[in-house]
Amino acid sequence: MGNKKRLIQKGLTDIFPKDIDTFYDLFGGSGVVSLNVNANNYILNELDTYIYNLYITLKENKPEVIIDHIKNCIKEFDLPTKSTNSATTNKEEREYYKVNYTKFRSRYNESKNPLDLFVLMNYCLSQTMRFNQKGDFNMPFGNNRFIEEKHGQYYIDFHRMINNDNFLITNKSFEDFGIHSFKESDFLYLDPPYTGTTATYNENGKWDTKNDEKLLKFCDELSEKGIRFAMSNAFENKNVRNEMLIEWCNKNRLNVYTFDKFSYHAYGKGDANTTEVLITNYK
Known part of the structure; x- marks a missing residue:
């Protein structure tokens, strides 16, 4: 869920660094972002067992x-x-x-x-x-x-890429990746469930605001270690603002990119009032 392909067409991966040693896609989903990033090595991670399989x-x-x-x-x-x-x-x-x-x-x-x-x-x-x-x-x-x-x-391209020696697939929570395992030359992309929306992660109590808090703390630790990251998220959905996320971005003076007039169908029927953003700790 999410269909990042359309965001890539709008310049999502153009905002990523050009000098990436290992690219970590910690909420892999369709894997389309990993397929469109140039790096020396790749870690495609997905916690959901069905997607991982x-x-x-x-x-x-x-x-x-x-x-x-x-x-x-x-x-x-x-x-x-x-x-x-x-x-x-x-x-x-x-x-x-x-x-x-x-x-x-x-x-x-x-x-x-x-x-x-x-x-x-x-x-x-x-x-x-x-x-x-x-x-x-x-x-x-x-x-x-x-x-x-x-x-x-798509299947041919994906099969070819994930069978390269520099590509590793993992089935973990983002919390299982210790900060010490990342280098400053690495880059992390985070596409977590968006609070206030319906996605596979959000169902059956799999993701809640406590997970959001843990993820933001994880990002704070990345910044402290000088490790670059980019996070896709939403500031607003159906007139409900994610105040915690907005406050966190302002407090840490993070860079926020928007995708103007982007129609995002994953939120449900009709044109949900959303503000899709990409948050980075680098320029």
């Missing part, structure tokens, strides 16, 4: 295996191969595909085959990964589909 599945399986699996599932369950928005399909067609998607989702929830997650991610609403308390995938059908020329290339 997707990394490992893509690392251990050749992209063509995953692509063939997706295509076979599309054929078996008759999932759409065209757009299913209201301009291209009628209500009956959308309902038909919705039923087929739900059947496939049920199969995944019974088998928990990680390869099936790649299918679900191509067809679910907002391409968002979300699970209920039982561990079942519960995102509904969305107006998405698998486009081999586009998504297949």
Whole structure:
């Protein structure tokens, strides 16, 4: 969740330092930020077990295996191969595909085959990964589909990068990374759950304001050691301001970059009133 690809297109990684020894992506998510940063070494970290297992599945399986699996599932369950928005399909067609998607989702929830997650991610609403308390995938059908020329290339690029000797995948909390393990030549990117929004991390009590406080303290320690970081976050969501984050930035005189007129769908239906920011401790 978050779709940092669009922020990258607006210049997110252009703000990053150019002289990075090891790039730490501590809240890895889709991994798209790591794919768009130049560094000597990479640490892609993800605490969420489901996402981490997707990394490992893509690392251990050749992209063509995953692509063939997706295509076979599309054929078996008759999932759409065209757009299913209201301009291209009628209500009956959308309902038909919705039923087929739900059947496939049920199969995944019974088998928990990680390869099936790649299918679900191509067809679910907002391409968002979300699970209920039982561990079942519960995102509904969305107006998405698998486009081999586009998504297949993503899998190929990701597989190639994470199999390089300079790329390490980890499954930790940010707190498990000791400050002493970082060097001044390293760079950390932090994309934590945004307080006041709905994301996989926020659900089922996984992330709260106490975690926010720990993360800000972690960042303070980075600054004290002269270690550079950048944090994506939101100052405001649906007219609710994150006063703690704003006060922390002001108190520490941190640099704040905004992405003007950026439409951020991950916050929910409609155009939520958000202020997407990138916070850095360097210029």
